[in-house]
Amino acid sequence: VDQLETQDTDVGRLTGEQHVTALYQAHALSLARLALVMLGDAGLAEDVVQEAFLGLYRRWDRLADPAAAQAYLRTSVLNGCRTALRRRARHGLLSDGADAHEAGFAGPPLESAEATVTRGEEHRAVLAAIRRLPTRQREALVLRYYLDLTEDQTAEAMQVSRGTVKSATSRAVAAVGRMLGAPASKNRPGEGS
């Protein structure tokens, strides 16, 4: 799993452009992968990441603490994913009887041939279930199990309480299990790990 944590950098000797570029080189791929897991669309994931870095660049000189840039970027990417999902969900909602896939309600968009071959059937089913989760639950699940963040780190990234993270993660795992037809876990997510 890609790590998004800060590496100590002498920000004082770099211009904003240089620093943002360095951050991009170091973290763009891992952030794009995070967005890809959230959205299921590589192109859209890259757009979200580009926008996050552009936002950081425009605000660089006014950023209270440049060392917080990576946390800023991660939350910006999550916000961008929410915006994309909202737009996807909103589209077509009033088109009576519209095809759900065209309207953006039927889970992931069409995949590339490479991705399809690479991914096993089991993975496909799990990913399809994850993408049917409400956005908040999906975020909690991805942050906890893809990025391996702790509950506290996830709470900080999502800007919710630890209890909300526990609740959302628990519901998400249970929902994925239901969609896959799997028996519910006896443990609450994260326990015993």
Place this chain on the structure above:
Amino acid sequence: MNTLEDQIKAATRAEASTLREVRPLRLPPAPAAAPARRPAPRGPRWRGWAAPLAAAAVVVALAVSLMLVKGLSNGRVVPPAAAQSTSAVVPTYYVALAAEPGRPAGPEGAQANRPDQLVVGDTFTGRRVATIEPPAGTSFYGVTAAADDRTFVVDAVPDPVGAPAPNVFSTRTFYLLRISPGASVPAQLTRLPIPVLSSDLSHLAMALSGSGRELAVVVQDQVKATATASLRIYSVASGKLLRSWSTADGVDFSGPFIPGSDGNNGLSWVDDDRTMAFTVVSTGRQAASLAVRVVRMNASGTDLFRDSSLVWRDQLSAPANDVPSGPLNCEAVGNTTLVASGQAVVCAASSYSERDDRVTLGWLSSPATTPSVGHTLYQVSIGASSWLAATRLQSDLLWAEPSGRTVVVFWTSLAGGSAAHLVGHVGVVSGGRFTSLPSLPGGAYVNVAW
């Protein structure tokens, strides 16, 4: 760690590994000289810019939590009651944002479904009165209405072709829209002198006063280290900032309004425009509550919380680690509003009954003085073929008349009980009856104003 969690880890990581490179970052030319860097903050570094995300998080979590249901079976949709005349109460015209018909999809991704036009429509016939294109290079983002059925304010965001979709951080430019149905020029758009809102601010909500003379805007600073949110009142005629209240540094402003919607359900003018009401979620480690506060335009001070007063509060019901159920309750900021008379709080709500596998969507009203004696204006019970289908059902509050007895609502059902086919319903609820209205322009229900 159990097998299911292992599966989730493996699947997400396999998915991520399919992305092996990203395109180069394209930065714009260097900006002009920037102000001096701020000193290191005392509080959490992320709070300033992340607080609006917290608002989104709380609101979205609350909204979706009500939809968390499982194992629904196919079931009936309770049909709406017979129609009742409501044309004397509900404004004749609405303004909605709508996606441009035939806009190409494909590589432009998120742009393909971006709402960008304004549609002026007849509430009762569905007739399109006018369609207004946004100024070049921009997209319309939100709309709010005065009480005269003719005056609206819309905001626009930069939207260059090929750029990522605009969001709450995009700069805002405000326009006045006056409609004159039947005239040779049925709608006229005029830029307002209100200053363009910087992208350093998250633009959370706006509401035009009943008279159309003032525009209330809620913004949140995303650069400062502390979560400073402001309620600003602008003069529509002059653009002058008339009043401003902010949260104090250090106040955890977690949960007012729905970022990105630019709607005004969580923000309303009451008492002949002499008072502004705003809805807030107060979160805590153990419990959360939904509250409506009011601030009078002639109130002294500039502190949003100290100088406002609480008029209504309801405990949020969804317990942790449990499926929300039980009686309907107001749960979402964006769907809870104090009506213009100041006498009632109305909201959209939903709940799941595990006993009969049905989702109840409803609209509630309660006296502002006594939240505990609220009553249901209307409700509909829906079954679904699957858990997935049930999660997609929703209820929204689109408009409320000053007494709160008549509301315009939106809800979704499932065609044939299938999750693949959502059906949207727009209508008027009054006297315990639901009267269907013609469909709004496709995909634009979120941003519509009467």
